[in-house]
Amino acid sequence: MHFLINADINIRKADPADHHRVIGALQDWWGGRDLTAMLPKLFLSQRPTAQRRSKTPKYFAHASYIVEGLKGLLKDGGSKRQEVVEQLTKGLGGTLEAFYYAFGNDDVFAIFDLPDIVSATAVSMALNGAGGATSKITVLLTPEEVDQATKKTVDYRPPGQ
Numbered sequence: 001m002h003f004l005i006n007a008d009i010n011i012r013k014a015d016p017a018d019h020h021r022v023i024g025a026l027q028d029w030w031g032g033r034d035l036t037a038m039l040p041k042l043f044l045s046q047r048p049t050a051q052r053r054s055k056t057p058k059y060f061a062h063a064s065y066i067v068e069g070l071k072g073l074l075k076d077g078g079s080k081r082q083e084v085v086e087q088l089t090k091g092l093g094g095t096l097e098a099f100y101y102a103f104g105n106d107d108v109f110a111i112f113d114l115p116d117i118v119s120a121t122a123v124s125m126a127l128n129g130a131g132g133a134t135s136k137i138t139v140l141l142t143p144e145e146v147d148q149a150t151k152k153t154v155d156y157r158p159p160g161q
Contacts, residue, residue, distance in 0.1 A: 056094070056113040056114070056115060057113060057114065057115075057116070057117065057120070057139060057140075058097070058111060058112070058113045058139075058140040059111070059112055059113070059114060059120050059123075059137050059138065059139055059140060060109070060110070060111055060137070060138045060140050061108075061109070061110045061111075061112070061123075061124075061127075061135055061136065061137045061138075062106040062108065062109050062110075062135065062136055063106065063107060063108040063110075063127065063133040063134065063135035063136075064105060064106050064107050064108075064133060064134050064135075065107045065108075065132065065133045066131070066132065066133060066134065068131060068132055069131075069132030069133040070107075072132055078101055081108070082096075082099045085099060085110055085112075086099075088123065088126070089112045089113075089114065089123075092114055092115070092119040092122065092123065093114065093115045093119065094112055094113050094114035094115065094119065095112060095113055096110065096111075096112045097111040097112055097113065098110060098111040107133070108133070108135075111140070117139070120137055120139070123137065124136075124137045
């Protein structure tokens with residue numbers, strides 16, 4: 001998107017290739033101070049929208065350790081468990097987007113993508129069948145996918161009617 005304000009100025013969205021020019025202008029503005037670390041290229045990237053994101057389904061998993069799993073966590077540490085989950089998703093053609101520990105009913109939260117629901121089912125069976133934790137996996141939907149679902153006609157009759 002470009003806006004023409006006058007013959008000399010053309011405004012558009014910034015992108016990572018503009019980083020060196022933006023830093024140069026900021027350094028001039030601030031009297032030569034090195035501001036490179038204050039403006040990572042990441043801030044010039046546009047956040048991907050659901051339309052631009054991969055069609056690979058995203059999943060949310062939460063797990064609770066049982067005694068044996070907690071003993072393993074205490075022995076190996078949290079980072080090792082994250083590496084295991086990362087390798088598990090990578091081995092099925094997916095990627096681990098986020099991995100966190102928490103206090104409360106659930107001990108671990110993860111967001112990952114996998115190529116299909118069959119792979120997600122295999123992960124669920126492996127996690128729950130191993131005996132170290134109980135887990136649940138939920139398919140995540142974008143707002144745009146929910147918009148599409150609201151436009152579908154569904155013929156449904158509640159039980160007993």
